Amino acid sequence: MVDTWQLVVFWALFAMMGVSALRVVTSSNVVHAALYLVVTLMGAAALYVLLLAEFVAWVQVLVYVGAIIVLMLFGLMLTRAPIGKGMFDNDQRLVAAVTAGALFGVTTWIIVDAFEGQKITLSKATGIRAESIGDVIFSSFVLPFEVISMLLLAALIGAVVIARRD
């Protein structure tokens, strides 16, 4: 049984994400498009919270909103790409629309086909809490966790080597 307020929040998020996703592709200003993308991705994070997946929600915020969008904005700023109204439409609208539509269709079909209409009631027991993920990371997956730190350090040194001025 789905609570009414859950449905209300879901449709509110749906409207917000739909509008901002449309503005991402229709806005003629790159920076505006990137900011609309932030709204869309935040909406996705809110959906994850609604599904009791708090950890995924925070990862969504940190990685997509925090890192990738910031990276895009930095990229725009540093490469002197035309910020502001402009010349960044490359006449690939039809191809883009077909690709996005196909991806949407395939994903929807896979999800509908996989779950075959079964309903999953959400409760505290079925939600994946950050606590249990933390437990796993620091017990059975402690070695991968440590190896990632070595990997990031190697990448950091590599970035310094490549970017250093002579």
Place this chain on the structure above:
Amino acid sequence: MDFVAPKIALSGIAPEIALAATALLVLLADAFIGDRPRTLRPEHGSARPGSGILGNRWHLPLLSLIGFGAAVYLALDAWDRVDATGATTQFSGMIAVDGFSVFVKITLAVFGALTILLGHEYLVRRDLEEGEFFALVLFSVAGMMLMASSADLIVTFLALETFSIALYVLVGYQRSRLDGQEAAMKYFLLGAFSSTFFLLGIALVFGATGSTNLYGEGGITSFLATTPAADLSLLVLGAGLLIVGLGFKVAAVPFHMWTPDAYQGAPSPVTGFMAAGSKLAGFAALLRLLDVVLFPLRWDWRPLVIGIAVVTMIVGSILAVVQDDIKRMLAYSSIAHAGFVFTAVIATNDRGISGALFYLATYGLTIVGAFAIVAVLGGPEERRTRVNDFRGLFAAHPLLAGILTLLMLSLAGVPITSGFVAKLVVFGAAVEAGYTWVVVVGAIASAIAAFFYLRILVVMYMVDAEVAEEPKAVMGPLSIGVIGLSAAATLVLGLFWSPLIELAEKATFFAGP
């Protein structure tokens, strides 16, 4: 759920820890001890003549070598332990401590140490910073070692990324060279592409078996033991994608596109390291995955791997013939050698595994020496690497020409060199498993390959009037030492191969479920 602290035993990854710690120490020492090359001699474009090759910066290579020595010691220690108590897994089944991983780790440490020695001289002569170079080599060897003893696909992926990222940077280390930057970029893009294949393979294997763990409770091995073979198509598909990801790292056709460019653009010591180390690490993961964990599925993956082996041997050998640049030619030859090792993988017997280990160890020792010779003859920006630049090498440097002859004959697989014994072992394993026709293809490929090794030799000994510029070797004691060591190993292992083969045979025991 209460938090259960995991049991942590460090003996399995002690060599990796030693190398990572050494890398940090090298970076610290680089920052605080001695002068940076540019402050040392700002007025010189290249190294000062007459100054000892070690300069006042001997501490960094020495520290790195001590790190590799410690790694070998710790690996031998782990060997003693598994010899007494049998192979185990550590870190909740993430790390396999077995003879196989120890053998690979010791071999990798030797390759790393040789790279440090060559790299030191190479960098000092070109006024390049050393600290980061050594740190990246240490990190990448640590990643390769982890790959050899990983018992979980997630760890395998992280280890793969660790050594790959370090190698992407090392390929473009000499930033004044445009072809080096191009090579690094190509290697990076294609490497990232192949990593996604590997990752998707892990996802599919997880989807099929419910685990990424190879040996543990509920892991892939026990899944295969308990599940009837009926519905494994998802697992086979995942395994296929894993083979694609690892095939890229060992430079197997059709995932070899990056090899010639990366080998040519990289500084030669790095090229030798890539050819020796990255191949060994990739094949270590492949051998553990295919010949041990997925052994029950061998009838499913074998056709694919046979196809890769045959195409790799033929394409590598044929394309090498038409190369004009010796580094590109050795790159294609390394592709062909990957194909020869694949014939040992498809044998799926103990002889195949020990043969592959022997092959990769001897090939690595030979190829490091060959690229060391290319490095000392190439000049500051390695422009003199065309086959014709070796014209008249015998007249200018008879001993160097003699050693290069030995190394080339070993790569071609001529008797009394280690390359001959290695080919004999892997082909023998494949014949034993009943794949004689693959061996016949391998023999044909070797015959084609002999052509281009001989081409270098002919050019080298040819004395004619048209030599535009005599080959000039710029060598210090470190290069001479590494080249001599490589030649000695090639010859000695070609004559007295049995100790190393016996060691490899002793090493073919794996951690079990």
